[in-house]
Amino acid sequence: MNFFKRILLSLVLVIMIPFASGCSSSEESAEDVLKKYYNSIENGQYKNAYECLSDDVKKDLPYDIFTEYYDVVSQTAKFKGYAPGGPKEIENVNEAGSVKYKKAVVVPVEEIFEQIESGEQKKIKLERMLVSQDGKYRLVWENNMRRFLSDYYVGLANKAISSDEPDFDEAKRQIDMAAQKDEKNPAVYYYKAILSNQKKDYDGAFESIQECIEIQEKELAKIDAAIAEGASQPLDAKRKQTIESISYAYNIKGIIHGNRGKVAEALSSFKKALEYCGDNQYAKMNIDRINVDTH
Structure with missing residues (x-):
């Protein structure tokens, strides 16, 4: 069955934009x-x-x-x-x-x-x-300039599919640009999964969202290790953002499972999304839909 006739998605990219300036002789401080x-x-x-x-x-x-x-x-x-x-x-x-x-x-x-x-x-x-x-x-x-540029093109892709008249071809072009800048950007795979799901390429969508989750869970492990070692830079905000991103990725994974007709796996993914972030309203809504459809 087609698990959802309509998917409401929103990705908010919060980018801290640094600025700086040019070089030195031996006398310069x-x-x-x-x-x-x-x-x-x-x-x-x-x-x-x-x-x-x-x-x-x-x-x-x-x-x-x-x-x-x-x-x-x-x-x-x-x-x-x-x-x-x-x-x-x-x-x-x-x-x-x-x-x-x-x-x-x-x-x-x-x-x-x-x-x-x-x-x-x-x-x-x-x-x-x-x-x-x-x-x-x-x-x-x-600062990771590659990731910044990649996120910029991801933002353009999000804009293309969030407009009143979604342009999925334009979104794909922007995601390809984002991948060229940083092939390890989890947001790239997040949107690849969305685009593949829209084309009903559920196997491709599943592969992309799985890659997205694996990258982010590795990043979370690095953050936790740095915190445990007493990192000098505050990492709480980055940790929270990473956890929320993983939660949204598991929600997409659940949608893909549902579109493949795997209801039990879909429910498991939605619950996993809530384990990471209990405030994920999309995951809660999707669990409610499963309960309605199966009772």
């Missing part, structure tokens, strides 16, 4: 380098800003991804400045149990940006770390 970076970004001088990044960051972050990131950011918000706090020097920065950087400086900053559509100003407080490489300070950019 960490604060000077950070200022150059922000100024370069504000003036659209991306090449100068990119040169301020550490070698490790540039190795994993191609220049084209870096520039595309800021091109996308500039479509939604305008950088209005930043306010640095007092720098703090640290030694022997560890990663995976070994010393990665012998010397670093952490600078707390408050970034100010303005939403283009609403004109609303927002401030983001965070810490920027600069490390000493060959006697010069370089910025360690911790």
